Amino acid sequence: MMAAITAARQGAQVTLMEGGPRLGRKLLVTGNGRCNLGNLKLDSSSYYTQDPGRLEDVLGQFGARDAIDFFQGIGLLVRPKGDYLYPACGQASAVQDALRYELQASGVRQLLSCRAERVRREGRSGEIRVETSQGTFSFDRVILACGGQAAPKTGSDGSGYRLAEGMGHSLIPVVPALVPLKCREPYFKGVAGVRADAAVSLWQGKACVARERGELQLTETGLSGIPVFQLSRVANYILKSQREVEIRVDFLPDYGEEDMERLRLLREPLRKERTVEEYFTGLLHKKLMVLFVKLAGLSPVGAAGKAPGEGLDRVYGLCRDFRVHAVGSGSFENAQVCAGGVPLSEVTEELESLKMPGVYFAGELLDVDAKCGGYNLHWAWCSGYVAAMAAAKKGREDA
Numbered sequence: 384m385m386a387a388i389t390a391a392r393q394g395a396q397v398t399l400m401e402g403g404p405r406l407g408r409k410l411l412v413t414g415n416g417r418c419n420l421g422n423l424k425l426d427s428s429s430y431y432t433q434d435p436g437r438l439e440d441v442l443g444q445f446g447a448r449d450a451i452d453f454f455q456g457i458g459l460l461v462r463p464k465g466d467y468l469y470p471a472c473g474q475a476s477a478v479q480d481a482l483r484y485e486l487q488a489s490g491v492r493q494l495l496s497c498r499a500e501r502v503r504r505e506g507r508s509g510e511i512r513v514e515t516s517q518g519t520f521s522f523d524r525v526i527l528a529c530g531g532q533a534a535p536k537t538g539s540d541g542s543g544y545r546l547a548e549g550m551g552h553s554l555i556p557v558v559p560a561l562v563p564l565k566c567r568e569p570y571f572k573g574v575a576g577v578r579a580d581a582a583v584s585l586w587q588g589k590a591c592v593a594r595e596r597g598e599l600q601l602t603e604t605g606l607s608g609i610p611v612f613q614l615s616r617v618a619n620y621i622l623k624s625q626r627e628v629e630i631r632v633d634f635l636p637d638y639g640e641e642d643m644e645r646l647r648l649l650r651e652p653l654r655k656e657r658t659v660e661e662y663f664t665g666l667l668h669k670k671l672m673v674l675f676v677k678l679a680g681l682s683p684v685g686a687a688g689k690a691p692g693e694g695l696d697r698v699y700g701l702c703r704d705f706r707v708h709a710v711g712s713g714s715f716e717n718a719q720v721c722a723g724g725v726p727l728s729e730v731t732e733e734l735e736s737l738k739m740p741g742v743y744f745a746g747e748l749l750d751v752d753a754k755c756g757g758y759n760l761h762w763a764w765c766s767g768y769v770a771a772m773a774a775a776k777k778g779r780e781d782a
């Protein structure tokens with residue numbers, strides 16, 4: 384939608400083909416229905432790609448201010464919440480509507496329920512032929528913005544990757560990202576629903592490969608919440624080559640060793656009168672403490688005063704270093720984005736295909752994904768803008 388509007392504004396005659404019955408369906412589910420459409424602090428460190436240099440080239444062409452101006456210019460008041468940008472009205476549907484109205488005003492021809500099935504370049508004329516569910520169309524320039532395959536119910540079912548492969552592109556392996564992780568341990572049912580501020584780290588052998596801090600959520604099958612979402616792409620790439628990956632959780636991330644000692648001394652008198660379960664009440668969520676007491680081999684109803692010191696040490700240790708093992712993640716259906724895709728090394732800095740000149744790429748179809756915080760949608764706007772500016776310019780030059 385951004386690419387179509389931008390190209391039309393540059394004077395191009397634009398046809399927008401959408402495989403589904405409506406445009407911009409994914410927008411409605413973003414940001415829990417509020418659409419976190421961008422971020423004031425944009426830099427390449429919030430993004431993942433195999434080619435950070437090329438990413439910076441593209442990001443540098445359309446920044447946070449450009450996105451705010453664009454949306455305010457099409458009628459959508461944008462308001463920051465911290466650094467995160469949202470529509471001021473709090474409705475994701477307003478973002479979809481503003482884009483739809485602007486598309487109509489720009490004179491973009493819209494073909495709905497029109498699925499692109501193949502893209503090829505005509506040898507003699509150099510025209511680009513797009514074979515679709517509604518017949519074959521010819522264009523001077525084509526921008527592919529089919530998304531990845533996350534949340535395929537919204538339309539992005541991975542067909543963009545097949546189109547790219549059909550043009551001779553390779554793919555950085557595509558895995559679900561911003562998705563919950565499934566763990567091997569059998570005891571998650573008992574702690575499902577618990578939420579806690581935690582530091583979460585991912586370990587491959589003896590090396591910590593990533594860490595995040597935020598609100599962790601425990602589910603029936605494993606771990607979820609923003610810090611786990613952010614780690615999931617790394618976990619999924621490791622899981623492609625090995626069966627499980629270790630996750631360590633620190634439920635008391637603000638406490639150093641000395642703080643822990645002081646805390647234990649303060650709590651020591653409680654041991655006299657209380658059972659083990661009572662003694663640990665109030666430290667973390669009750670369900671967690673019950674689990675940790677059991678994992679430490681203590682009886683919850685036994686007298687805390689008689690409980691062995693090593694057992695209590697072990698419970699405190701689990702609060703700081705709870706280790707579980709991810710064996711998989713939620714599927715593409717549950718993922719917010721896909722990691723991997725068309726390599727940036729196979730496109731120019733204007734996102735034109737090096738395999739089939741005249742075809743451009745935008746959005747999640749490319750090997751770019753990001754943390755939570757509006758960065759993924761910013762990439763969609765930014766890359767759509769960059770591809771369309773270049774495609775329209777080249778079209779004018781050729782005319």
Ligand SMILES: Cc1cc2nc3c(=O)[nH]c(=O)nc-3n(C[C@H](O)[C@H](O)[C@H](O)COP(=O)(O)OP(=O)(O)OC[C@H]3O[C@@H](n4cnc5c(N)ncnc54)[C@H](O)[C@@H]3O)c2cc1C
Binds near residue numbers: 541756
């Ligand atoms: C639940 C959820 C919440 C999210 N929340 C946020 C958020 O708050 N902030 C944020 O920055 N990001 C968020 N994201 C990620 C963000 O929505 C995506 O990164 C972004 O929408 C990608 O844009 P895109 O244009 O590349 O692809 P999409 O938005 O997926 O759009 C691709 C379009 O192409 C169409 N299409 C696909 N294949 C074909 C074909 N062969 N022919 C014709 N049409 C085709 C699809 O129907 C679809 O309409 C969220 C994602 C999900 C699933």
